[in-house]
Amino acid sequence: MKKKLTALLCTAALLLSLLAVPASAGNSLFFLSLNDTLAPQSAQTTPIQHGGWVYVPVTAFSSRVTGVNFGIYYGFSESGDNLMFYNLSGKTMTFDLINGTATAVNSDPPVPGTVVRQNGIYYVPAYALCRYFGLTYSFYNTEYGPLLRMKDGNVILSDSLFISSASSMMRSQYNSYNQSQNSSGTTTPTTPSTPQPVTPEPVENAPKFSLYLGLRANGETDLTAALNALASVQATAVVFFPADKLTDCAGQLRQAAGRGHKVGLIPAGDTPQEKLESIRAGSRLVAQILRQEVWFVLGSDQTLSDAGYLCWSPGLTPSAGGTAAEIYESIVSFGGRTSSGRVLLDCRTAGTVLSGVLSRLSQDGDTFLSPRETRY
Numbered sequence: 001m002k003k004k005l006t007a008l009l010c011t012a013a014l015l016l017s018l019l020a021v022p023a024s025a026g027n028s029l030f031f032l033s034l035n036d037t038l039a040p041q042s043a044q045t046t047p048i049q050h051g052g053w054v055y056v057p058v059t060a061f062s063s064r065v066t067g068v069n070f071g072i073y074y075g076f077s078e079s080g081d082n083l084m085f086y087n088l089s090g091k092t093m094t095f096d097l098i099n100g101t102a103t104a105v106n107s108d109p110p111v112p113g114t115v116v117r118q119n120g121i122y123y124v125p126a127y128a129l130c131r132y133f134g135l136t137y138s139f140y141n142t143e144y145g146p147l148l149r150m151k152d153g154n155v156i157l158s159d160s161l162f163i164s165s166a167s168s169m170m171r172s173q174y175n176s177y178n179q180s181q182n183s184s185g186t187t188t189p190t191t192p193s194t195p196q197p198v199t200p201e202p203v204e205n206a207p208k209f210s211l212y213l214g215l216r217a218n219g220e221t222d223l224t225a226a227l228n229a230l231a232s233v234q235a236t237a238v239v240f241f242p243a244d245k246l247t248d249c250a251g252q253l254r255q256a257a258g259r260g261h262k263v264g265l266i267p268a269g270d271t272p273q274e275k276l277e278s279i280r281a282g283s284r285l286v287a288q289i290l291r292q293e294v295w296f297v298l299g300s301d302q303t304l305s306d307a308g309y310l311c312w313s314p315g316l317t318p319s320a321g322g323t324a325a326e327i328y329e330s331i332v333s334f335g336g337r338t339s340s341g342r343v344l345l346d347c348r349t350a351g352t353v354l355s356g357v358l359s360r361l362s363q364d365g366d367t368f369l370s371p372r373e374t375r376y
Helices: 002-019 023-027 126-133 159-184 224-232 243-248 250-258 272-290 302-306 324-332 351-364
Strands: 031-034 048-050 053-057 073-076 082-086 092-096 101-104 116-118 121-125 136-142 145-151 210-216 237-242 262-266 296-298 310-312 340-346 367-369
Touching: 031 159, 048 116, 053 126, 053 145, 082 121, 092 126, 121 126, 126 136, 126 145, 136 159, 145 159, 210 224, 224 250, 224 351, 237 243, 237 250, 237 296, 243 250, 243 272, 250 262, 250 272, 262 272, 272 302, 302 310, 324 351, 351 367
Parallel strands: 031 145, 210 237, 210 340, 210 367, 237 262, 262 296, 296 310
Antiparallel strands: 048 053, 053 121, 073 082, 082 092, 092 101, 116 121, 136 145
16 A cells, blocks of 8 residues: 555656746746647747746637637636636636635646736646646747647647747747847847747648638638738638628728738528629628729629629538648548639638648648639
């Protein structure tokens, strides 16, 4: 019994040693990776060490900040005494900010269970949240500083391949940090304001394919992450907006058109005539907002085609909830891969997933064709 207890204690000690941050980590940059994205060195994404544990800002779980959606959400109670993390599967972890304790639904209390606040930013224990919500937690010491990596099922690169691929970016951030210290004495590194996706390794002897890309908007999901993913491979697309929700999409319409993409409409209604009327009404609204005409329409409808609209019918529509690997494989096997094809992406797909997929296709040698009114 004594030997068994000793073995258990040794195992626990080994686990803690793997999770705890070495003392030297506080003297260098601390990097955060979310799936295949290396986050910038900013107060909203940079981890810290506290009590031998790794803590991350609460905003590391905000897809609006990072472009990565783990399906984990957070918020404060009305009194401001509790910080709650939850997902749509019914899991909830609650941190008591007053007493420094934490509870989790259908689980043992998280360890550690405290929240740290520095300079107005709340930091939460990375390992406790990852373990409870099913994320993979990895910690490495690199030549540029410690690296924390949190992953879900959408990850493409292994840890070793990611570190190898991200080394140049980490070195750049490290050099910028040192230069800022030497020039001004400040300890705040200057880095890009948005996460930079790591380009996957190219696939050897991959067949070549030419793609026209479409992006389906819904008027609710922010388009920034998806448009950033397209920009990462210099691809232009037709961005389709619901014809009956354009009054809520004015900002997104300007964003898409301003970044060089074509604007299209998604018909509303059941009959061909109802769809045509929705497109005509939508076209008038777009003309008021953008001062340009709309010709692209999502789908295949003879009535719309006879009215002079360009019906854009995709050959492949990957699932918005698919992993990067699943979406990539579906596109790779799409069609004969000897001519052009149309792929309709969804704005709800995580930006880091789209970046990974498009970067990998680009590395394969695939071409992203620019849609035109005469070629689409």
